[in-house]
Structure formats: structure tokens, C-alpha cells
Amino acid sequence: MLSHIPQAAQDADANIKLAKEIIGNCVHCxxxxxxxxxxxxxxxxxxxxxxxxFLIKGMYEKGGAPDxxxxxxxxxxxxxxxxxxxxxxxxxxxxxxxxxxxxxEQHYRxxxxxxxxxxxxxxxxxxxxxFRKAIALGRLARPARGLFSGTLRAMMDMVPxxxxxxxxxxxxxxxxxxxxxTTRRKRVALLNGCVQTALDTAINEATIRLLQRHGVEVVVxxxxxxxxxxxxxxxxxxxxxxxxxxxxxxxLREADGPEGLDAVIINTSGCGTxxxxxxxxxxxxxxxxxxxxxxxxxxxxxxEFMTEIGLMPATQPAGLRxxxxxxxxxxxxxxxxxxxxxxxxxxxxxxxxxxxxxxxCGSAGTYNLLQxxxxxxxxxxxxxxxxxxxxxxxxxxNIGCMTQLAGEVGIPFVHTVExxxxxxxxxxxxxxxxxxxxxx
Amino acid sequence: MQMPEPSxxxxxxxxxxxxxxxxxxxxxxxISDEAERRPYQCDGITAYMAMPLLVVxxxxxxxxxxxxxxxxxxxxxxxPRGSGTSxxxxxxxxxxxxxxxxxxxxxVLEVDAPNRVARVQPGVPNIKISEAVQHLGLCYMPDPSSxxxxxxxxxxxxxxxxxxxxxxxxxxxxxxxxxxxxxxxxIIRLGGAYLxxxxxxxxxxxxxxxxxxLLAMVTEIAVRLEPVPEVARVISxxxxxxxxxxxxxGAIVGAGIIPAGLEFMDRKVxxxxxxxxxETFDSNTAALLLCELDGTAVEVxxxxxxxxxxxxxxxxxxxxxxxxxxxxxxxxSSRKLAFSAIGKLCPDYYCTDGTIPRNKLPEVxxxxxxxxxxxxxDYANCFHAGDGNLHPIIMYDAAKPGDLEKAEAFGADVLxxxxxxxxxxxxxxxxxxxxxxxxxxxxxxIDLNQQQMVKCAFDPAELLNPGKVFPTACRCAEFGRMxxxxxxxxxxxxxxx
Numbered sequence: 001m002l003s004h005i006p007q008a009a010q011d012a013d014a015n016i017k018l019a020k021e022i023i024g025n026c027v028h029c030x031x032x033x034x035x036x037x038x039x040x041x042x043x044x045x046x047x048x049x050x051x052x053x054f055l056i057k058g059m060y061e062k063g064g065a066p067d068x069x070x071x072x073x074x075x076x077x078x079x080x081x082x083x084x085x086x087x088x089x090x091x092x093x094x095x096x097x098x099x100x101x102x103x104x105e106q107h108y109r110x111x112x113x114x115x116x117x118x119x120x121x122x123x124x125x126x127x128x129x130x131f132r133k134a135i136a137l138g139r140l141a142r143p144a145r146g147l148f149s150g151t152l153r154a155m156m157d158m159v160p161x162x163x164x165x166x167x168x169x170x171x172x173x174x175x176x177x178x179x180x181x182t183t184r185r186k187r188v189a190l191l192n193g194c195v196q197t198a199l200d201t202a203i204n205e206a207t208i209r210l211l212q213r214h215g216v217e218v219v220v221x222x223x224x225x226x227x228x229x230x231x232x233x234x235x236x237x238x239x240x241x242x243x244x245x246x247x248x249x250x251x252l253r254e255a256d257g258p259e260g261l262d263a264v265i266i267n268t269s270g271c272g273t274x275x276x277x278x279x280x281x282x283x284x285x286x287x288x289x290x291x292x293x294x295x296x297x298x299x300x301x302x303x304e305f306m307t308e309i310g311l312m313p314a315t316q317p318a319g320l321r322x323x324x325x326x327x328x329x330x331x332x333x334x335x336x337x338x339x340x341x342x343x344x345x346x347x348x349x350x351x352x353x354x355x356x357x358x359x360x361c362g363s364a365g366t367y368n369l370l371q372x373x374x375x376x377x378x379x380x381x382x383x384x385x386x387x388x389x390x391x392x393x394x395x396x397x398n399i400g401c402m403t404q405l406a407g408e409v410g411i412p413f414v415h416t417v418e419x420x421x422x423x424x425x426x427x428x429x430x431x432x433x434x435x436x437x438x439x440x
Numbered sequence: 441m442q443m444p445e446p447s448x449x450x451x452x453x454x455x456x457x458x459x460x461x462x463x464x465x466x467x468x469x470x471i472s473d474e475a476e477r478r479p480y481q482c483d484g485i486t487a488y489m490a491m492p493l494l495v496v497x498x499x500x501x502x503x504x505x506x507x508x509x510x511x512x513x514x515x516x517x518x519x520p521r522g523s524g525t526s527x528x529x530x531x532x533x534x535x536x537x538x539x540x541x542x543x544x545x546x547x548v549l550e551v552d553a554p555n556r557v558a559r560v561q562p563g564v565p566n567i568k569i570s571e572a573v574q575h576l577g578l579c580y581m582p583d584p585s586s587x588x589x590x591x592x593x594x595x596x597x598x599x600x601x602x603x604x605x606x607x608x609x610x611x612x613x614x615x616x617x618x619x620x621x622x623x624x625x626x627i628i629r630l631g632g633a634y635l636x637x638x639x640x641x642x643x644x645x646x647x648x649x650x651x652x653x654l655l656a657m658v659t660e661i662a663v664r665l666e667p668v669p670e671v672a673r674v675i676s677x678x679x680x681x682x683x684x685x686x687x688x689x690g691a692i693v694g695a696g697i698i699p700a701g702l703e704f705m706d707r708k709v710x711x712x713x714x715x716x717x718x719e720t721f722d723s724n725t726a727a728l729l730l731c732e733l734d735g736t737a738v739e740v741x742x743x744x745x746x747x748x749x750x751x752x753x754x755x756x757x758x759x760x761x762x763x764x765x766x767x768x769x770x771x772x773s774s775r776k777l778a779f780s781a782i783g784k785l786c787p788d789y790y791c792t793d794g795t796i797p798r799n800k801l802p803e804v805x806x807x808x809x810x811x812x813x814x815x816x817x818d819y820a821n822c823f824h825a826g827d828g829n830l831h832p833i834i835m836y837d838a839a840k841p842g843d844l845e846k847a848e849a850f851g852a853d854v855l856x857x858x859x860x861x862x863x864x865x866x867x868x869x870x871x872x873x874x875x876x877x878x879x880x881x882x883x884x885x886i887d888l889n890q891q892q893m894v895k896c897a898f899d900p901a902e903l904l905n906p907g908k909v910f911p912t913a914c915r916c917a918e919f920g921r922m923x924x925x926x927x928x929x930x931x932x933x934x935x936x937x
Binding site: 002024025026027028029030031033034043044045046048050051054055058067069070073087088090 | 471473475476478479480481482483484485486495497523524525541543544546563565567586588589590716777779780781782783784787788789838839
């Protein structure tokens with residue numbers, strides 16, 4: 001599609017020049033609309049990928065501060081990337097929307113309330129300590145949540161009813177060697193995540209046990225932490241970059257050390273998408289471009305890695321009916337579709353797909369807090385679809401979706417690795433042990 | 441592209457019209473902000489853009505009725521739009537007209553399995569009908585390549601075809617009943633919800649289907665459902681030359697076989713899709729035919745053997761038969777994604793839609809090669825070979841001055857060649873604005889006058905989608921005068937019944 005973005009703007013900003021090229025690849029065929037969650041809810045071109053491409057085109061053509069309506073529609077995008085995954089013309093929507101959001105944050109002054117909310121989330125999420133304190137505060141305020149609406153209400157609703165688990169010892173920087181008597185096949189670094197270490201410590205514990213059992217040494221590298229995605233999703237590139245650089249430094253220190261590193265393992269697909277894009281994010285910085293590209297090349301979702309090294313035979317006769325919810329960052333962002341399901345099958349589970357599986361559950365990082373209305377509608381639809389297949393347990397590879405859906409689906413909701421760990425000799429996942437399973 | 445001169449007087453009333461229309465559909469569903477109207481400037485053809493006066497998204501047939509009645513009273517033009525995938529500019533907005541979008545009317549209202557009928561709203565994407573009835577072993581047969589998102593209402597407006605229309609027929613053959621709103625707000629119901637329901641009526645459903653939004657706004661459709669064929673297999677046949685592939689098309693049909701689909705893709709298309717479907721094609725392949733055969737297992741196995749023999753006799757390099765449903769889907773995905781994949785090869789493309797008798801394929805394809813040299817523009821070919829429906833994809837760069845005009849002239853030459861070979865301007869995309877000015881090449885003035893009189897009978901004020909299909913205004917007022925002149929009907933001496 002032809003755009004008329006002024007040459008001067010393209011010369012001044014490499015991301016605007018890139019945007020022009022990406023817009024040029026769109027032939028306006030409309031296929032993306034069929035997969036877009038906001039279009040499914042709103043039925044409106046402005047809330048579709050094709051519409052947002054038009055809005056971004058208009059924003060750059062006009063220059064200066066974008067108008068309120070344009071910002072509203074760009075904000076409503078979940079960045080689920082279902083559109084990019086199905087686009088036959090190869091339009092790199094993810095880059096277009098990411099740089100478009102950076103432009104918005106640089107040129108648009110948001111209302112005070114929005115500024116406070118966004119700034120708080122950007123500070124809170126990457127810092128597990130702060131996040132824990134905020135949750136504790138939220139628990140105090142929970143009884144009064146009926147007085148609030150919109151984003152504040154959504155935040156209070158997100159606060160878990162149960163107290164958070166204590167910080168897990170596995171999330172401190174350290175090395176987990178393979179069990180005595182087993183040979184070391186691989187050595188990997190684990191991104192233990194930010195929110196995940198506070199909300200659900202069992203995921204990292206299961207991941208480490210599973211890897212160790214398969215002869216993989218696991219390092220939690222000193223200095224690694226939040227991948228930077230929360231800030232990046234809100235267009236705050238300046239806030240994301242220090243986190244990105246800290247991770248690159250931490251992992252390359254391991255990779256270039258005497259023991260070396262075979263992969264960076266990520267068990268939260270939202271973070272995986274982000275780490276795999278480090279190479280693109282840093283491409284214009286000569287000091288960091290190569291290092292970032294190296295890290296991106298080493299990044300693997302745990303399901304990819306386990307597929308590569310092969311899952312050992314299951315020792316636990318599980319046989320449960322598992323409905324697998326594929327996170328958008330997994331199926332669209334990283335195009336990992338069959339590996340988690342194949343692993344679960346080879347571990348003895350019966351795997352069921354979610355109808356309309358391509359649709360986002362509405363979690364989408366901080367989206368459920370910033371756009372509670374649309375997120376709520378998508379959540380309801382996802383819950384209905386998950387319930388419709390009549391499974392005994394639900395599994396996913398992304399903490400965000402698990403938090404969004406766990407209380408609603410009527411069956412235990414666990415991480416894929418918890419099931420794989422259990423099947424190959426680990427403990428039964430707590431969520432399963434706590435709930436009587438529906439009949440098989 | 442010359443469109444009717446917009447009325448400044450109407451354009452000046454935009455805000456007032458928006459206020460009134462919001463009373464009908466609600467605040468949120470009238471879009472008047474300039475930034476938000478921009479994404480509605482075009483449909484599947486980006487070469488033609490116009491800013492709609494307002495965009496209105498009704499939530500019910502009753503709202504459609506009120507909107508049309510209101511626009512009729514105010515003399516405001518109306519352009520219907522589904523998902524905006526038209527490849528003829530059928531939903532190109534008018535600056536002094538509202539864009540009436542059906543995307544919120546997206547419910548499957550009723551599935552009547554024993555009678556194999558579904559009642560649906562016009563904004564339902566084509567594929568959603570089949571998805572809604574797949575648990576019953578049924579489907580909706582017409583399958584335009586855009587079926588993931590193109591709406592059934594748009595399919596009716598354009599009388600859409602698709603791969604399977606060779607054996608199963610086009611949209612018109614699968615519509616049993618229509619509810620539509622005339623520009624005056626009057627609701628009409630045609631046909632019914634069972635085969636033969638329209639018996640004894642004039643075939644007005646046939647008139648509305650393919651009328652490109654010029655006659656009425658369809659608000660409900662009763663479609664035929666068909667059993668999903670027990671077995672379907674696709675044969676992929678590669679040929680060293682375009683001529684041999686074309687000859688094979690004739691030979692297959694000549695052997696008495698009506699395949700479920702028979703598609704042609706040339707080398708450029710194969711290269712574009714090979715990345716998407718992760719498959720490479722033999723370097724000697726100049727053209728590929730995809731032939732789908734469906735029915736019972738015994739029938740399909742026998743047909744596969746016959747077609748494979750025919751292909752070998754016609755010089756095929758290789759024939760591959762799908763063995764699993766997954767493989768069949770993958771082979772078809774190459775065809776379904778072909779057009780968008782071309783988007784990777786060039787900044788812009790222009791695809792047209794002439795249809796010719798099958799035996800003229802080599803002749804017209806050769807002419808196309810000459811035209812490509814003449815205009816200095818590259819092109820690719822991917823089309824429904826079985827029914828001679830050509831879709832040349834002309835590649836150009838809209839940023840280069842003069843390129844679009846060259847592409848348009850190239851496309852026009854192709855269509856003229858199609859008509860001259862005994863064919864027609866449009867197989868399935870419709871005339872819209874894209875082929876509008878070539879209508880005089882296919883039809884005489886008398887033909888066009890007769891067609892325009894039909895338009896005038898439905899929409900004498902000429903407010904519904906004007907500027908499309910006909911190269912001139914309809915002059916309905918004049919037609920009217922022909923009937924009643926000086927208070928007397930024409931031919932008063934002929935006895936009346």
C-alpha cells in the first residue's frame with residue numbers, strides 16, 4: 001500500500017523509514033481481520049490490524065502529535081500477533097505497532113491518570129520485591145473493590161485471593177548441576193522472570209527439575225531479570241533498554257565463560273517473544289547489535305528445547321484429558337504450535353485443542369489492566385471455549401494467561417512443564433493435588 | 441477514476457447527519473472523526489481511495505431500514521460494505537455518501553439441518569457458515585479465496601465464485617431466500633428457506649444476486665447447505681509449458697470429468713507461495729494445475745487414475761496425489777494464499793477477472809505475454825482454469841509516476857481480449873468501478889439501457905452505490921418519462937389485460 005510519509009521524517013527516524021517499507025507490503029486483502037480479537041469483539045475496521053496500519057500511516061504522514069482516537073485504537077491492540085502469523089504478504093505488524101507505540105509515547109501527552117497507571121506498571125512489574133508489596137496492599141483494599149471501576153477495579157480483581165507463595169530459593173542466582181551419576185548433556189541459562197517469581201514459584205521449580213532430570217545444567221545468571229516486555233508494550237523503550245542490556249550482559253558472561261551456554265531457556269512465552277526480538281530492538285546500536293542478536297539466537301522456549309533433546313519415557317501413568325491453551329506469544333509470536341502438545345502426548349496425556357484457539361484470552365501482558373472492557377469480553381469467550389471441551393486439567397506455557405483464566409475455567413490450570421515434570425518423575429502439581437479431578 | 445461529482449451541500453451537513461444517524465444506531469456506531477474514517481477509504485483495491493462522508497455500522501435489520509429511509513428522505517447516497525475485500529472497488533466510498541458497513545450483523549440465526557438450510561446475517565464471514573455446521577457433516581460450498589473474511593452479504597452482492605464453483609456452482613446457485621431493504625426503507629422478502637420456495641415468483645433473487653449493492657441492501661440470507669464430500673483428493677500436476685497445462689485443462693473436461701476444482705498457477709506464483717507452504721517446485725515446471733476430485737472413495741480413486749493418465753498424455757512432468765486431508769489442505773493453501781503472497785514480490789499489484797471459453801486459454805495467455813512487453817510491467821497468472829476465469833496479477837509500483845495508469849491500461853487490454861475471445865469482463869469479482877468503463881465493450885447501448893431500467897425500478901433516486909457498474913448515470917427520471925408521457929401510457933392502442 002502506498003504511503004506519503006515525508007522523506008524528512010524517514011531520514012530523521014530509521015523506524016519511520018522501516019514503517020514505510022512495512023506498510024508498502026500490505027495489500028489490504030483483509031485476511032488479518034479474520035484472526036484479530038479486537039475485530040471479533042468490536043467489528044470495526046479501526047480496531048483491526050488493517051485499520052491500525054492505516055492509522056499508523058496517517059500518524060506518520062501528518063507528523064507531530066497523534067490524535068486521541070488514533071492513540072485509543074493503537075492502545076486497544078493486544079499485540080497478540082495473530083495477524084502477523086496469518087498474513088500471507090508477510091507484513092511485519094509487530095515491528096510496525098511497537099515503533100508506532102514508541103512514537104506515540106514520544107509525541108503524545110496522556111491524561112494524568114493514564115500516565116500514573118502506566119508509569120506504576122512499568123516500575124512495578126519488573127521488580128518482584130515491589131510487586132509483592134503492591135499485591136499485599138491490593139489484598140488489603142480488596143474488600144472495597146466494588147467501589148472502583150475500569151483499570152483500578154481490574155487491578156484489584158487481579159490480586160490473588162490467596163496469599164502469594166514465599167519467594168522460592170531456586171530464583172536466586174545459582175547453578176543447578178545435573179544429578180550425580182548422570183552425564184551433563186547441555187548447559188542452559190533460565191530466565192526466571194519477574195512477575196512469575198512472585199505469583200507462581202512452582203513453574204521455575206518444575207522447569208529446573210525437568211531439565212536436571214534430562215541431564216541439563218541450569219544457571220540462574222546473576223544480573224538477569226525482567227525481559228523488558230511490560231515497558232516495551234507500553235512504548236517506553238527507554239525504560240525497557242536497561243533491562244534488556246542487563247540480561248544480555250548476564251547471559252553472555254555465562255556463554256563466554258569456561259562452562260559455556262547452549263541456550264537461554266524461557267518458560268513464559270511472553271518473555272520468549274521479547275528476548276527473541278532483542279536482536280531487532282538493538283539493531284541500530286553498534287555496541288549492542290551483535291551481542292543482542294547472539295542472545296536472541298540462543299533463546300528457546302522450554303517446549304522447543306525439550307523437543308530438541310527429547311523427552312524421557314513417562315513414569316507416571318497420567319492419562320488425563322488436558323486442554324492445551326496456546327498463548328498468543330507462543331503460537332503467533334514464536335510460531336510454536338505443535339511442540340507443547342506433542343510433548344504432553346508423549347508424556348501420556350490426551351491433548352484437546354481450544355475452539356477458536358487463535359483468539360487471545362485478553363491477558364496480553366498488562367492489557368487486562370489497561371483495557372479491562374475488551375479483555376473481559378475475550379476472557380469470557382476463552383473460558384466458554386475451554387469449558388466446552390470438557391477436559392480435566394488445563395495447561396499453558398505463559399503465566400499471564402494462567403493468571404487471567406485459572407479461577408474461571410472450573411478445572412486446575414497448570415503450566416505445561418509442571419505436567420511434564422510430574423509425568424517424568426516429579427511431584428504432582430499442587431493445583432492438581434488440591435482439587436478433586438472431574439471424572440475421566 | 442472518474443466518480444460522480446460529490447454534492448458540497450450534502451458534505452456540509454456531515455455533523456448534522458451524524459447526529460441524526462447516531463439516534464438510530466447509537467453513539468459509538470457512527471464514525472465521523474477524520475482519522476477514523478481513513479481506514480475505510482478503500483476495499484481490496486488500494487489504488488482507488490475516497491473518504492466516506494460517514495461510516496455507519498447498524499446492529500439490526502430494523503436499523504438498516506431506518507438508515508435507508510432517513511438517507512432517502514435527505515437525498516444522501518449509500519455505499520454498502522462488508523469486510524472490504526472487493527477486488528473491483530465495489531465498496532469504494534463516496535465523499536458525499538455514507539458507508540453502510542454490515543460487520544456487526546454477523547450472526548448465524550438458524551441452522552435447519554433436516555432441510556439443509558442456514559439463515560444468516562449479511563456480515564457473517566463465508567467460512568463461519570461452514571464452521572457453524574461442520575459438526576453436522578455439512579458445509580456451504582462456494583469458497584472464494586477471501587472466504588476467511590469476505591462476508592456472505594458481499595458474496596451475494598458480487599455473486600462470488602471460488603475454486604469449487606466449477607462443480608457446485610456460484611453463490612447464486614446456493615441462495616434460497618433473501619431479505620433486503622430498498623432505498624425507501626421498504627423491506628422485501630424473496631424466495632424462502634427451502635428449495636423451490638421461489639417457484640411461481642419472478643426470479644428477483646437472481647436479479648439481486650450479483651447486483652453489486654445497486655438495488656437493495658441485503659439483511660438476511662437463507663443459504664443451501666451441502667454434505668461435505670466423503671472423500672476429496674487433489675492432484676498436483678506440473679507442466680513444462682503454459683500451453684501444455686492449458687491443453688490439459690481442456691482434455692480433463694473433455695474426458696467427461698467435472699472436477700471439484702481445477703486451478704492454474706504459473707511459475708511466478710509458485711515461487712511466491714513456495715516459501716509459505718515450505719515446498720519447492722521442479723525447476724523445469726512452468727505451470728502447475730491443481731485438480732480436486734471429490735465424492736465417494738471408489739469414485740475418487742477411479743477419477744484420480746483417469747486424470748493422472750490424461751495429465752501424462754498431455755506432457756505432465758510429474759503428478760502428485762494427496763494422500764491425507766492435511767496434505768490436501770496444505771496444497772490448497774498455496775492457491776488460497778497466492779494473491780497475498782504476490783504482495784511480497786512487488787509494492788502493488790492489480791488483479792483483474794475476465795472469463796473466456798476454455799479452448800481460448802492459450803491464445804489469450806499468449807496475448808498477455810505480449811502486453812507485458814508492451815507496457816513494461818511484470819505479471820503473474822493464477823486462475824480458475826476449469827471455468828476459464830482468468831486472474832492475471834499485474835505488478836506495479838504506485839510510487840512510480842505513471843505506473844498505475846500503465847497497469848490499468850494493461851488490465852483493460854486483457855479484459856478487452858477476453859471479450860473479443862467470446863468471454864466476459866467479470867467471472868466473479870464484479871464490475872464495480874474497476875471494469876465500469878469497459879462495459880460498453882461487452883454490451884451495446886440497448887443492453888446497458890435495459891440494465892439501467894432494472895436499477896431504476898429498484899432505486900429511482902439513484903442513491904444506492906452510484907458510480908459503480910454503469911459508465912454513465914442511469915437517468916431514471918428520463919426512463920420514467922418514457923413510460924408516462926403527457927399523462928398517457930405508451931402504446932395506448934395495445935389492449936390491457
